[in-house]
Amino acid sequence: MSRIAYVNGRFVPKADAMVHIEDRGYQLADAVYEVWALFDGKLADPEGHFARLERSLAELSIDMPMSRAALTVVLKEAVRRNRIREGLVYLQISRGVARRDHAFPTEPVAPAVVVTVSRVDRAATEARAAKGVAVVTTPENRWGRCDIKTVGLLPNALAKQKAREAGAVEAWFVDELGLVTEGASSNAWIVDGDGVLRTRDTQANILRGVTRLTLLDVAREAGLKVEERPFTLEEALAAKEAFITGAGSLVLPVVAVDGKTIGGGSPGPVAMELRRLYIERAKATAV
Structure with a gap:
């Protein structure tokens, strides 16, 4: 089964997942990320990771792309589609796509969101x-x-x-x-x-x-x-x-x-x- 990624509102095969070349995360590291451990298909330390995510975004003046509840649904759906029970969930949120400039975009752009899930061999x-x-x-x-x-x-x-x-x-x-x-x-x-x-x-x-x-x-x-x-x-x-x-x-x-x-x-x-x-x-x- 091919791995599935979530990219800006769509679940797509990981091999086909892409971000824009002017995504500020790619060009300027203007992005944050979080990683959850996954036990039996469930997200570990949920409150701590969401709180840190929200703090990191606030420190960089990047808006939350969706509510915590909606983001939880996205993360869990990514886990379900990948059929992984033990692993890691990776979330990345960048400021978004804009003409390359060190300063923030003059006109607000939507944050870009990427989610992937990987398997962990717990025995190993x-x-x-x-x-x-x-x-x-x-x-x-x-x-x-x-x-x-x-x-x-x-x-x-x-x-x-x-x-x-x-x-x-x-x-x-x-x-x-x-x-x-x-x-x-x-x-x-x-x-x-x-x-x-x-x-x-x-x-x-x-x-x-x-x-x-x-x-x-x-x-x-x-x-x-x-x-x-x-x-x-x-x-x-x-x-x-x-x-x-x-x-x-x-x-x-x-x-x-x-x-x-x-x-x-x-x-x-x-x-x-x-x-x-x-x-x-x-x-x-x-x-």
């Missing part, structure tokens, strides 16, 4: 989590508004390529103070030497991860001591555990950074338990 992702993954570090070189989930991801793409060439899964950005900000497509966490669960606070220049937000709640409910406080690369290397979070990775243990082993070199109990609890919560609240 569980096997990866059970083994743990490696990350590499790279200097922080992104713009000052990483809190907005835009499609301007070239530094992230270059960081991911660096990770791939090193045989790693993710790259962590490290700022001029030696502090880990976040991953190229995930938030970064450690369990420090005192057993405290730590992740960077959102007042810093990081993405307000939806999985991150849910996991903070899950961790506190589990009785863990949690601090939204930055950590250095040295603290990460000395940590008992490390892991990353995101809609694609969920909660994924990190067992090596820049070739140096973290903890005992295998996924730690805190990360694995949080992964279990997060998935349990995500399935229970998915829509």
Whole structure:
């Protein structure tokens, strides 16, 4: 069965899906996106993702193309047409199509909307989590508004390529103070030497991860001591555990950074338990 995409009001075979060459998302990265994990055909963390989407659009003065209810219908219909139960749903909204100019269009244009759905092999992702993954570090070189989930991801793409060439899964950005900000497509966490669960606070220049937000709640409910406080690369290397979070990775243990082993070199109990609890919560609240 051919994959189906939603493009500006129409469901079409993905092979035939197109956007205009003067779409501002294509030419100027003037667009935002969201990614939902899909469990049993349902969207995980729905409220968090819609709230972040609406905030990102507002920060760029892009109108919501339709109501949240109508957009939910579109997303669910894309899932249904693709017949995917376990996977990821990708949504992209650009300012729209207009004659190329850095400034916004003088005459308002309709936002452009694209939705695609992809399958995830849950057995493979569980096997990866059970083994743990490696990350590499790279200097922080992104713009000052990483809190907005835009499609301007070239530094992230270059960081991911660096990770791939090193045989790693993710790259962590490290700022001029030696502090880990976040991953190229995930938030970064450690369990420090005192057993405290730590992740960077959102007042810093990081993405307000939806999985991150849910996991903070899950961790506190589990009785863990949690601090939204930055950590250095040295603290990460000395940590008992490390892991990353995101809609694609969920909660994924990190067992090596820049070739140096973290903890005992295998996924730690805190990360694995949080992964279990997060998935349990995500399935229970998915829509």
